[in-house]
Amino acid sequence: MRKLSSALLASCLIAAPLLAQSAPAPAPAPVPVAKPPINTSQGYLKAGQAELARLEADKPNDRKARNVIIFIGDGMGVSTLTAGRIFEGQQLGLDGESYVAQMDLLPHTALVKTYSHDAQVPDSAPTATAIVAGVKTKNGVIGVGPEAIENDCAATAPFKVQSLFGMAEDRGLATGIVSTATITHATPAATYAHVAQRDWEVDANMPAAAKAAGCTDIARQMMEWPHGDGLEVMLGGGRQHFIPATMADPEYADKKGKRADGMNLAASWSAANPKGAYVWNRDSFAAVDPKKTTKLLGLFEPSHMQFEADRTAAGNKEPSLAEMTTKAIAMLSKNQKGYVLMVEAGRIDHAHHGGNARRALQDTVALNTALKAAMDQVDLRDTLIVVTSDHSHVFTIAGYPERGNPILGVVSAPIGTPSLAMDNKGYTTLGYANGPGAVNAAERPDPAKMDTEALNYRQQSLIPLMSETHGGDDVVARAAGPKAHLFKGTIEQNTIFHIMRAALGFK
Numbered sequence: 001m002r003k004l005s006s007a008l009l010a011s012c013l014i015a016a017p018l019l020a021q022s023a024p025a026p027a028p029a030p031v032p033v034a035k036p037p038i039n040t041s042q043g044y045l046k047a048g049q050a051e052l053a054r055l056e057a058d059k060p061n062d063r064k065a066r067n068v069i070i071f072i073g074d075g076m077g078v079s080t081l082t083a084g085r086i087f088e089g090q091q092l093g094l095d096g097e098s099y100v101a102q103m104d105l106l107p108h109t110a111l112v113k114t115y116s117h118d119a120q121v122p123d124s125a126p127t128a129t130a131i132v133a134g135v136k137t138k139n140g141v142i143g144v145g146p147e148a149i150e151n152d153c154a155a156t157a158p159f160k161v162q163s164l165f166g167m168a169e170d171r172g173l174a175t176g177i178v179s180t181a182t183i184t185h186a187t188p189a190a191t192y193a194h195v196a197q198r199d200w201e202v203d204a205n206m207p208a209a210a211k212a213a214g215c216t217d218i219a220r221q222m223m224e225w226p227h228g229d230g231l232e233v234m235l236g237g238g239r240q241h242f243i244p245a246t247m248a249d250p251e252y253a254d255k256k257g258k259r260a261d262g263m264n265l266a267a268s269w270s271a272a273n274p275k276g277a278y279v280w281n282r283d284s285f286a287a288v289d290p291k292k293t294t295k296l297l298g299l300f301e302p303s304h305m306q307f308e309a310d311r312t313a314a315g316n317k318e319p320s321l322a323e324m325t326t327k328a329i330a331m332l333s334k335n336q337k338g339y340v341l342m343v344e345a346g347r348i349d350h351a352h353h354g355g356n357a358r359r360a361l362q363d364t365v366a367l368n369t370a371l372k373a374a375m376d377q378v379d380l381r382d383t384l385i386v387v388t389s390d391h392s393h394v395f396t397i398a399g400y401p402e403r404g405n406p407i408l409g410v411v412s413a414p415i416g417t418p419s420l421a422m423d424n425k426g427y428t429t430l431g432y433a434n435g436p437g438a439v440n441a442a443e444r445p446d447p448a449k450m451d452t453e454a455l456n457y458r459q460q461s462l463i464p465l466m467s468e469t470h471g472g473d474d475v476v477a478r479a480a481g482p483k484a485h486l487f488k489g490t491i492e493q494n495t496i497f498h499i500m501r502a503a504l505g506f507k
């Protein structure tokens with residue numbers, strides 16, 4: 001069992017490089033040990049009154065939105081929001097429980113029902129389609145309605161649904177997508193692609209029958225998107241989907257592209273966009289001058305970009321989510337008609353699937369940092385900002401840990417004295433109902449004797465599964481700016497699209 005002071009100190013030291021370039025401001029100077037800032041009746045009453053005044057002062061903004069930015073934390077359910085907030089606060093040396101994360105500052109909130117057309121618990125394909133195109137559809141398909149048949153190109157082809165991004169391009173607005181997952185992954189793909197199978201990110205993943213029926217892979221659909229002048233900003237991972245299987249990756253000599261058709265989509269894009277910039281690392285990305293660049297394609301890894309924890313540890317060779325967001329807004333805001341931008345923290349989901357809460361929480365912090373970067377750049381009088389998730393995970397915050405107990409630690413009350421389960425062993429506050437962290441109950445390792453705050457620590461779970469699963473509980477959507485007040489009550493996920501479209505005044 002680690003003592004609180006050394007644990008907190010250690011986490012602060014580890015976090016220092018991350019915080020140096022991404023701390024939400026204004027933040028008070030970090031202190032080594034957090035103490036709850038409010039510990040009297042008077043203090044709570046005063047804080048409650050201040051919060052009431054903030055709620056009363058907020059007046060609906062019924063203007064038309066020129067711009068819409070939608071942030072999606074993939075797999076960021078409510079327990080992730082809460083644990084992420086506590087983690088972020090504790091990393092800053094503050095009281096985690098009462099800490100106010102950037103997302104918490106958005107004034108309007110709705111609960112969102114995430115079930116898909118055919119599943120109680122959805123995957124990211126139908127949920128992203130609901131968010132950006134306004135219809136619920138089947139698990140596994142993207143940009144097509146519920147009439148689609150998964151894996152069947154010909155049967156699905158007639159049922160394309162139009163995304164807000166296509167509508168924006170058709171009206172002369174600028175569009176952009178940013179994701180830490182592959183840029184062809186389900187969530188960003190829903191903005192531009194129509195496929196009967198979300199795994200068709202590259203032609204090599206497609207069955208011959210689908211190709212013969214005239215279907216194209218997601219990467220190619222991004223490049224051949226028939227709306228306006230195409231996406232102005234595309235930043236994420238997935239480089240292997242854009243270069244031939246015979247071609248070496250520019251960054252990793254031992255890796256190659258994945259395209260079976262021999263096409264070099266990155267090179268074709270560069271040739272077709274002489275005033276655009278194609279970049280694949282942080283330095284070339286940083287060198288792009290938005291004023292002189294018409295379009296920006298950034299593919300920073302062969303597959304997904306790194307988790308935030310690994311990115312900073314590996315020497316910042318990829319831009320952060322906040323850096324990508326900042327540059328995307330600088331690029332898109334040149335368009336006087338406005339823009340629509342999606343920013344996805346795509347790997348919160350992947351860390352959860354691995355039963356690894358720490359990476360999930362660190363990527364949640366990265367989303368807060370990116371949101372802050374956006375809110376510092378835009379005018380909320382004309383820009384609607386929405387922050388939501390596509391679905392939850394089976395991730396829990398358990399037990400009765402004392403206030404201030406490290407969120408990644410074992411349940412302790414008082415701090416430093418682990419609470420014991422019926423097997424006389426400790427247990428972590430964070431856990432999963434299923435996944436790779438499952439343990440044989442009789443041989444359960446004692447977390448109180450382990451470093452549960454280590455980067456690679458896997459929280460224990462009950463049901464053994466290779467990959468921890470999504471959860472079917474509601475997520476939240478939070479918003480600020482024009483029409484943000486329509487985010488209220490409990491809404492269907494596809495209604496998010498309708499609110500954003502109404503805010504933009506698209507008929």
Ligand SMILES: [Zn+2]
Binds near residue numbers: 075349350353
């Ligand atoms: Zn997932």
